[in-house]
Amino acid sequence: MKKTYFKFHTVSLFLFLIAYPAFAQKAEGYLQDSSNKPVAFANVVLFGLPDSSFINGAISNEHGHFMITYAGNHTEGYLHISCMGFETIILKAKADMGRICLKSAVSSIQEVIVKGSRPVIRNINGKLLVNVSSSFLSKAGNVFDALRRSPGITVDDNNKITVFGRGVPIIFLNGRELKNPAELATLQSSDIVSFEIDRNPSAEYAAAGNAVIKITTKKAPSDAVNFQLYNEAQFAKRYRNSTGGNLNGRFGSTDFAVNYSYTANRYKNLEEAYENNFQDSYTITNRNSAVRYPSFTAHNIYGAINQAFYKKHVIGAQVTLKREDSKEKSQAAQTIARTDRATVFRDVNKSGNGKADVSTYSLNYLFKMDSARSLSLIGDYSKVSDISAEKITELNHTNSTLLNTLLDNRDKSEVYSAVADFETPVFRRITMKAGGKYAEVKRQSQRISTNIDNLENNYTDNNAINDQISAAYLKADFRVGAFTMNTGLRYERTETKVRSLQTTLVDSTYGEWFPSVSFSSRFRSSRVSSFTFGYTRKIDRPAFRELSTNVIYFDANSYAVGNPRIRPTLINNFSADLSLFRGLSLNFGHRIENSPRVLTAVPDDRNPTIIKYTFVNLDKAQYSFVNIDYSLSRKWYEGTLSTGIERPSIKVPFLGEVRKVQKLNYILKVENNFSLSDKVSVFCSYVYYSRKDDLMTHYYGRYNLSVGGNASILKDKLKISLLANDILNKSDTRWEDKYANIISGSIPDHDNTWVRLIVRYHFRNFKKTNVKRIAGEEELDRM
Numbered sequence: 095m096k097k098t099y100f101k102f103h104t105v106s107l108f109l110f111l112i113a114y115p116a117f118a119q120k121a122e123g124y125l126q127d128s129s130n131k132p133v134a135f136a137n138v139v140l141f142g143l144p145d146s147s148f149i150n151g152a153i154s155n156e157h158g159h160f161m162i163t164y165a166g167n168h169t170e171g172y173l174h175i176s177c178m179g180f181e182t183i184i185l186k187a188k189a190d191m192g193r194i195c196l197k198s199a200v201s202s203i204q205e206v207i208v209k210g211s212r213p214v215i216r217n218i219n220g221k222l223l224v225n226v227s228s229s230f231l232s233k234a235g236n237v238f239d240a241l242r243r244s245p246g247i248t249v250d251d252n253n254k255i256t257v258f259g260r261g262v263p264i265i266f267l268n269g270r271e272l273k274n275p276a277e278l279a280t281l282q283s284s285d286i287v288s289f290e291i292d293r294n295p296s297a298e299y300a301a302a303g304n305a306v307i308k309i310t311t312k313k314a315p316s317d318a319v320n321f322q323l324y325n326e327a328q329f330a331k332r333y334r335n336s337t338g339g340n341l342n343g344r345f346g347s348t349d350f351a352v353n354y355s356y357t358a359n360r361y362k363n364l365e366e367a368y369e370n371n372f373q374d375s376y377t378i379t380n381r382n383s384a385v386r387y388p389s390f391t392a393h394n395i396y397g398a399i400n401q402a403f404y405k406k407h408v409i410g411a412q413v414t415l416k417r418e419d420s421k422e423k424s425q426a427a428q429t430i431a432r433t434d435r436a437t438v439f440r441d442v443n444k445s446g447n448g449k450a451d452v453s454t455y456s457l458n459y460l461f462k463m464d465s466a467r468s469l470s471l472i473g474d475y476s477k478v479s480d481i482s483a484e485k486i487t488e489l490n491h492t493n494s495t496l497l498n499t500l501l502d503n504r505d506k507s508e509v510y511s512a513v514a515d516f517e518t519p520v521f522r523r524i525t526m527k528a529g530g531k532y533a534e535v536k537r538q539s540q541r542i543s544t545n546i547d548n549l550e551n552n553y554t555d556n557n558a559i560n561d562q563i564s565a566a567y568l569k570a571d572f573r574v575g576a577f578t579m580n581t582g583l584r585y586e587r588t589e590t591k592v593r594s595l596q597t598t599l600v601d602s603t604y605g606e607w608f609p610s611v612s613f614s615s616r617f618r619s620s621r622v623s624s625f626t627f628g629y630t631r632k633i634d635r636p637a638f639r640e641l642s643t644n645v646i647y648f649d650a651n652s653y654a655v656g657n658p659r660i661r662p663t664l665i666n667n668f669s670a671d672l673s674l675f676r677g678l679s680l681n682f683g684h685r686i687e688n689s690p691r692v693l694t695a696v697p698d699d700r701n702p703t704i705i706k707y708t709f710v711n712l713d714k715a716q717y718s719f720v721n722i723d724y725s726l727s728r729k730w731y732e733g734t735l736s737t738g739i740e741r742p743s744i745k746v747p748f749l750g751e752v753r754k755v756q757k758l759n760y761i762l763k764v765e766n767n768f769s770l771s772d773k774v775s776v777f778c779s780y781v782y783y784s785r786k787d788d789l790m791t792h793y794y795g796r797y798n799l800s801v802g803g804n805a806s807i808l809k810d811k812l813k814i815s816l817l818a819n820d821i822l823n824k825s826d827t828r829w830e831d832k833y834a835n836i837i838s839g840s841i842p843d844h845d846n847t848w849v850r851l852i853v854r855y856h857f858r859n860f861k862k863t864n865v866k867r868i869a870g871e872e873e874l875d876r877m
Contacts, residue, residue, distance in 0.1 A: 120465045121173060123191025125158040127180070132158030133196050134287070135216075135225055136177035140187055142170070149523075150573060153218070155287060155310070163466040163519070214725035214734050215245055217679035219578065219614045220626030220671040222246060222723060224289040227312065230732040230767030232284050233775055233804040235815045235852055236326075237309070240283035243765050243779055245723040245736030246291055246681075247307070251825075251846055258738040258761055259683055259719040260293050260305035260667075267309045278309075282324075282854065284813070285311050293681060293721075294628040294669040296610040297567045297582030298527060301633045304667065304685075319343035321857040330848035332360040332387075347402035353395070360389040364843040369652070369695060369705055372749060372835040376434045378703060380651060382442075384426035392418040408460040416452040420482075430651065432703075439491040442649050446484030446501075453477050466525070467518040476509040485546070488649055498546035501647055507537040507638075523573045530566040535559070541644040555594060557644050562589040569610075576616040580628075584608040588635070592658045594643040599658040606633060606664070626671040634663040636691065640709045652695075654707040661711050664688045681721035690715045692789045694831050695838040705836065715789060716743040729769075736763040746790045748832045759786035776803040781825075790833040798825040798846075815852040823847045 121140055125133040138160045139151040149171060154160040162173075173191070176182040180196040214229045215222060224244045226232055234240040242249040248256050257263050265272045272278070290308040299306055320342050328334040338355030363386045371378040393416070400410035428440040456474035463469070481504050488497040515529035537559040543552035569582035585607055592600035612628030642656040666686040673679050689711045698704040719740040726733050737760060744755040761784070767777040782797040802817035825846050830839035 120161055120163045120189060121171075121187045121191060122161040122189065122465075123159075124193045125154050125160065125175070125177075126193055126195055128195065128198065133177055133180065134158060134228060136160070136175060136180070136196070138162065139174045140171055141174060153223075161465065214727060214732060215677065215679065215723050217624065217671055217673035217681075217723075219624060220292075220294065220612060220628060220669065222291040222293070222679065222681075224291065226283065226286040226288055229727070230765075230769075230775065230777065232286070233767075233815075234283040235802075235804075235817065237278045237281040237283060237286065239817070240286060241289065241307075243734075243763075243777075244289055244291075245725075245734050245763060246293075246721055246738070247289075248761070248781075251844070255307070257291060257293060257305040257307070258721060259685070259717065259740060263291075263305035263307045264295070264299060264303035265307050265309065268311055269308075281309075281311070287312055293671075293683065294610075294612065294630050294667055296569055296580055296612070296630065297584035297608055298529070298569045300531070300565070301584055301586050301606070301608040301631075302635060304632050304634075304665065322854065323857075324852070324854040326850060326852045328848050328850040331362040331845045332389075334359040334361075334848075348399070350397075350399045352397050355392075355394045357392045357394075358389075359391075360387070361845040362387055363845055366841040368837075368839055370837040371697065371703070371705065372837075373697075373702060376432055378433075379431045380705070381429045381431075382426050383428075384424055384442075386422060386424040388420070388422040390418055390420035392416065406462045408462075410458045412454070412456040412458075414452070414454040416450075418448075418450045420448045420450075422446055428649070428651075436492065438493075440649075441487075441489045441491070443487045443489075444484060446482060448480070448482030450481075451477075451479045463518075468516070470513075470515045472511075472513040474509075474511055476507075476511075478505070478507040478509075480505040486647070486649065496547075497650065499552065499647065500544045500546050502540075502542040502544070503644075504540045505537070506539075507535060510534045525571045527569045528567065531563070532565075533563045535561040535638070537561075537638055539642055539644050541646075543645075543647055553645065555644050557642050558591075558593045559638055559641060560589075560591045561638075563587070578614040580610070580612045580614075582610040584610075586633070588662075590641070592641055592643070594658075599643065600641070606631075608632065624671075624673040626669075628667075628669050630667045632665040632667060634665060634687075634691070636660045636662060636709070640691065651703075652705040652707065654693075657709045660691055660709045661689045663690050663711075677725045677727075679723050681723075683717075683719050683721075685717045685719075687715040687717075689713070690789060692791070694790055694833045695836045696834055697836065705838070710833075712744065712746065712789060714744075717741070718743075731769070732767045734763070734765045737761065740786075742787060744787075744789055746832070747834060748790070749835055753790075753832065755787040755789070757785070757787050759784045773806045774803070777801065790831050792830045792832070794828040794830075796825055796827060797822075811856045813852075813854045813856075815850075817850045817852075819848050819850070820846045 125136050127133055134154055136154040137151065138154060140149045140162045142149050150162045152160045152162045171187040173185045173187050174182070175185070175194065175196070177196060180198055183194070183196065185191065185194070214225050214231070216225070217223070222245070224231070226240055231240045231243060234243050238249050238253050241247050241255060246258055248258065255263060255265070267278070287310040290310070292306040292308070295303055295306040322340045324338055326336040336355065336357040338353070340351070340353045342351040343349065365384050365386070367382040367384070369380040371380075395415045396412070398410065398412040400408055402408045422444070424444045426442045428442055430438040430440065454474060454476040456472065459471045461469040483503070484501045486499045486501065488499075490496070511531070511533035513529065513531045515527065517525070517527040519525045539557040541553070541555045544550070545552055563586060565584060565586040567582060567584035569580070572579045585605065587603070587605040589603045590600055591598065608631045610628070610630040612626060614624060614626040616624045640656050640660050641658050643658055644656065646654040648654065664687075668684045670682040671679065691709050691711055693707060693709050695705050695707050696710070698706045717740055719738060721738045722736070724735045739758060739760045741758050742755050746753045746755060762782045764780045765777070767775060769775045779800045780797070783793070783795060785795045786793040798820045799822050800817065800819045801821065802815065804813070804815045806813050823846070826842045826844055828841050830837065
């Protein structure tokens with residue numbers, strides 16, 4: 095009954111907003127310089143008459159285009175257009191502003207001509223806008239290189255993207271949500287206009303997202319077909335290579351894209367791991383020295399077509415196919431010392447292979463009723479299959495015993511999802527947006543362990559998870575003069591069932607409200623341009639591996655297993671953003687996590703000498719942090735300085751007492767880029783991570799010093815990049831856990847020091863325009 099009541103009112107609210115009468119007005123035009131080249135990143139602000147009240151604002155894109163929409167009865171107004179390096183102008187507002195020419199602002203000092211340069215970063219209404227197309231980031235390489243060198247963002251060697259103080263973000267590309275950052279692999283930094291980093295996203299976005307990154311790319315010309323080939327060769331302890339091609343075009347109202355990439359990666363990773371198990375009458379110390387040789391090959395195929403008709407409707411379809419084959423071998427020397435027994439010496443050798451297939455089929459529809467009202471619908475189906483087998487040989491030198499084990503793992507999942515969004519202006523200064531989402535995941539997992547020597551079954555586990563999420567939101571934006579308020583409310587209902595060997599372990603249903611509110615004010619002061627304060631409530635649901643009861647066997651002394659009774663983490667985010675003089679911005683934040691989750695080592699319930707890695711909830715964790723971002727641009731030099739300072743407040747049980755985690759930690763990023771000519775540039779990048787305590791884990795300090803260069807020839811069609819990463823080999827993440835009565839840790843030496851040569855050739859100056867839009871984003875990420 096409650097479910098029906100919720101759906102009825104959601105549909106009623108949605109239909110009411112569609113039917114609500116509203117009329118949108120606009121002011122639209124193009125900005126260009128005296129050479130008829132487009133002017134990007136210009137501020138265009140609309141003020142009403144006769145009181146000069148602020149109505150709305152916009153920023154011109156890479157084509158110099160801007161469009162300001164507003165609702166109400168404004169009959170007269172004027173545009174205030176400004177951009178660093180150009181003279182500010184004021185024009186009477188009208189619907190079609192046409193092409194507007196901006197004059198260069200040139201100053202002469204001791205006969206040296208100095209022209210204004212555009213900043214790499216700007217803070218606009220609490221969102222950090224990173225200028226890529228007009229900065230050194232356009233020559234960074236691929237999109238991950240550009241993100242890695244952007245302020246406030248970290249990208250590891252597995253291309254995992256995080257936002258400092260907020261974690262893994264939701265990523266949008268040209269307004270469309272991506273399923274996985276790996277889909278960005280074929281996108282080059284020269285194709286990108288800007289990154290927008292939202293550290294406190296509103297209720298419009300999924301409650302699982304604590305940050306949002308929006309990537310805007312350049313658009314291809316009409317009636318053209320473009321093609322690009324590229325190859326990335328990486329030289330490290332073992333050779334790696336990636337090759338791909340993109341075909342893309344637009345004819346009239348139809349655009350299409352076909353992308354293919356092939357990657358072959360091999361690694362050599364070393365690791366020293368340890369575990370100290372403190373029992374009442376004895377202590378067990380386990381030392382493990384391992385060398386691993388993982389490798390994989392991956393094929394990615396993506397196809398998309400979009401058809402516009404009657405000028406207001408667009409329908410599209412996308413298909414994505416991915417196939418990955420992996421292999422790994424490892425040799426480990428293990429020493430187990432127990433205070434009341436003789437020391438045991440063991441060798442543990444592993445060899446395995448796996449195959450993963452992902453296929454996604456998606457349909458989307460967009461109805462642009464006018465410049466301010468739109469309706470968007472998305473539906474998709476995804477299927478994921480992951481099969482692996484591993485042989486483990488354990489030789490005990492102390493008692494001369496040999497154990498051979500075969501592990502067979504099979505996972506199959508299906509995801510059904512649908513999303514609807516509607517936006518419309520209402521009343522005079524209010525814009526509203528409403529939408530809903532439904533997603534269902536069906537997952538089947540099987541784990542079989544067999545003793546190869548006697549063919550006996552060690553254990554078999556069949557696990558089934560069914561997860562459903564229903565969501566609806568309502569968001570309103572209010573603008574009065576230079577003041578803007580954004581409010582939103584989102585409701586998400588989750589139903590989760592977990593079964594193991596026909597036994598129901600979890601059957602839970604819960605619903606949560608997620609409000610959001612922000613206040614922004616713009617100033618005409620030369621020192622302070624804007625201030626924003628915001629609050630959001632979010633949720634971090636357990637990934638399916640955290641809920642699964644399937645056992646992952648490491649060796650005879652340790653294993654990993656999920657916790658079906660793990661609770662989701664509810665998060666309260668507070669933030670304040672201050673944009674000071676050009677190029678400098680400050681972000682202050684405080685995050686409160688209730689029931690934070692973490693993977694840690696605990697004694698096995700039946701045999702405390704065996705270590706079990708599983709997920710547990712702590713009571714609460716709080717984080718206070720500050721982000722400082724600054725950019726400097728000159729004719730021959732561009733640089734950014736970004737630092738984040740964080741102070742946690744956490745209580746962790748350890749050896750019968752409570753350990754308080756409260757030490758400050760910080761991250762420092764410095765980017766320096768020097769232009770030797772219009773075609774050649776060199777750069778130096780430095781990132782430092784201080785010692786850090788997060789929940790029960792202590793991370794040791796590390797840093798990464800990288801250098802490189804870029805060159806363009808053949809009228810910018812052929813681009814060559816050379817990058818030397820982590821030249822001092824100091825970027826490995828060393829960690830140590832302290833929880834309950836166990837200390838565990840790792841001292842890695844991964845394959846992070848490498849030299850990469852990238853060669854790209856653009857036929858007809860290829861620009862990527864199509865991206866995949868996925869409604870089941872969060873569900874696929876949780877798998």
